[in-house]
Amino acid sequence: MSRTRVRDEDLFCARCRRPVRIGAAHWPEGYICASCRDHALETYGRCVGCGIDRLTPGIAPDGGQWCTNCAGGLGDFFCERCGREAARYQRGVCGNCVLAERLEDLLDDGTGRIRPELVPFYDEVRSVPRPKGMLTWVGKPHVQQILQALAQGQVPLSHDGLGTLSPWRSVAYVRDLLMH
Numbered sequence: 001m002s003r004t005r006v007r008d009e010d011l012f013c014a015r016c017r018r019p020v021r022i023g024a025a026h027w028p029e030g031y032i033c034a035s036c037r038d039h040a041l042e043t044y045g046r047c048v049g050c051g052i053d054r055l056t057p058g059i060a061p062d063g064g065q066w067c068t069n070c071a072g073g074l075g076d077f078f079c080e081r082c083g084r085e086a087a088r089y090q091r092g093v094c095g096n097c098v099l100a101e102r103l104e105d106l107l108d109d110g111t112g113r114i115r116p117e118l119v120p121f122y123d124e125v126r127s128v129p130r131p132k133g134m135l136t137w138v139g140k141p142h143v144q145q146i147l148q149a150l151a152q153g154q155v156p157l158s159h160d161g162l163g164t165l166s167p168w169r170s171v172a173y174v175r176d177l178l179m180h
């Protein structure tokens with residue numbers, strides 16, 4: 001039996017020390033697990049290196065936040081569509097832009113446009129600061145059914161209309177967002 005020699009640093013996340021999966025991102029400090037990477041790419045603030053307020057996924061030697069320029073080697077995270085600096089969920093496109101695109105499809109009232117009464121809901125949902133959870137949510141088939149039923153006017157946009165949809169937990173969430 002042969003064993004492949006693997007260095008310790010190849011097996012653990014440089015930040016949280018948990019084991020990383022094959023294909024994990026590699027930053028100058030070492031491999032980064034998916035959850036540390038997600039967290040880093042949702043961290044904004046003033047960079048301790050250059051003083052600019054922007055995405056700060058890097059960690060400076062003193063523990064402060066570093067932007068991609070000061071950290072170096074992390075990659076470029078500007079969205080090609082909206083210009084925002086954020087984690088990207090499609091090639092070159094940030095999560096909020098991907099989310100907007102999905103919602104435009106789901107909330108289409110049949111005329112190629114979002115049902116006008118649902119535009120505030122669309123604006124609220126597509127601009128959440130951390131789109132990852134929302135992307136997972138709109139990817140669920142039962143959520144898509146609820147949104148399409150509302151968009152296409154299969155049920156009225158009222159408490160009674162919503163009451164005819166299921167599952168109730170998702171419907172309640174949609175209702176809370178609609179009431180914003």
Ligand SMILES: [Zn+2]
Nearest residue numbers: 013016033036
């Ligand atoms: Zn980690």
Ligand SMILES: [Zn+2]
Nearest residue numbers: 047050067070
């Ligand atoms: Zn900087």
Ligand SMILES: [Zn+2]
Nearest residue numbers: 079082094097
């Ligand atoms: Zn974008």
